[in-house]
Every structure is written in C-alpha cells, then in structure tokens.
Amino acid sequence: MSRSERSPLLLAGLLAGAGVAHFAAPRLFDAIVPKALPGSPRTWTYASGVAELVLAAGVALPPTRKPAALAAAALFVGVFPANVKMALDWRDRPTPLKAAAFGRLPLQVPLVLWARSVARGTEGRQES
Template sequence: MTDSSRATRNLVTVLAGMGTLHFAVPKPFDTIVPKQLPGSARTWTYASGVAELACAAAVAYPRTRRLGALATAGLFLAVFPANVQMAYDWRNRPLPLRTAAYARLPLQAPLVAWALHVARNSRKSA
C-alpha cells in the first residue's frame, strides 16, 4: 500500500467516522455551532454531518476523489469558526479542556493540507 492510498483511506475513515458521530451523538457538535448562524444548531450539526459523509463517499470513489478531496479541504476551512467558537466558549474551563479547545485551532491547517495532498495524488493515479 502506498502512502497516498493510506492517506486516502485514512481520510475517508476520519470523515465517515466524524460524519456518523454528528448523527449518533449530536449534542457536543450543537454546542460549538456559532450562535451567529441562522436556524437551529442541530440543523447545522446534521448538515455538517451530511457534508462529511458526502466528502467521505466522494474521496472513496476514484472518479470523484480529486473533487471530493478539494471539497473536504473547503469543509475543513468552513468548520473552523466552530472551533473558534469552542475555544471562546471554553476559555474559563479547566486547563486540560481549555488546552484541548485551543489545540484544535492550529490542527485545522494539517487537515486542510492532508485533503489537498489526497487531491494532488488523485491526479497522478487517475
């Protein structure tokens, strides 16, 4: 198995797992939906779960992998405000929780890079 196929498989697994969690355990996701967004937090939680599952499916299928990986990079950027909201909301929590919330912010960059790596390598293997 090549590094690019491993990266692809792992990206699909992460997206599918997180997308499923949005439906199985939605409450934690509801709490980090920015309050400025219109509508209910649960609607946004479910919508982002659908987006993650759709991205997982697109990345898994070779014909749509490049577009799916690019959409995934966009999705990772789009959910960044939720991570900012979480960091803000957790600013007075105990240090371990606050640290976890703040650590999510810079981790978004490697996630975007990962998706872009899969997109680039999908062109080579297509």
C-alpha cells in the first residue's frame, strides 16, 4: 500500500480515535467547550464526537472521501477555539501540561492541510 493510499486511512483513524475519546472521557472535552456556545458542554462534546466518527467513516470510503475530507478540514478549523480555551485554561498548570496545551495550537494547521490533501487526492479519479 502506497503512502497516498495510507494517508486517508490514517486520517480516518485519527478522526475515529478522537471521536471515540469524546465518549470514553467526555469530561476532558466538556471542560474546553467555549462558554459562548449555547446549551450543555456535554451536548457539544457528544456532537463533535459523532461528527468525528461520521467523518472518519466518510474519509475511509473512497466514494465519500473528498467531501468528508473537506468537512474534516472545516472541523479542524472549527475546533480551534476549544484548543485556544484549553491553552488559556491550562496556562497555570505544570509545564508539561501547559506545553501540551499550547503545542496543540500550531498542530491545527498541518491537520487542515492534511485533510485538504486527502480531498485533493480524490480529484480526477473515477469512483466505481
């Protein structure tokens, strides 16, 4: 299997893992839901977990890969405020936790670019 064939599956795996984590440890995600969002943080935690699982399935399947990968790129942009909130909330935590929280912020850029490259990888191919 070539790198270009593995990339969508790795992205799908990342999304699936993140989606499962929202259900396995929801309190961690509840804490970073921006207060400006209406409703319960748990609702947002579960909704984003479902979105990640649906996108994982979409990215894994060639007929839905392009739109799912583009939606994943949008999701990575959309969750950035939660990552900023986490970094700000954790600025007084021990250095390794603070570094992890702030380190997540620049990681959003390669995630967005990765998802977009997976979407571009499907252009021009005939799906059967």
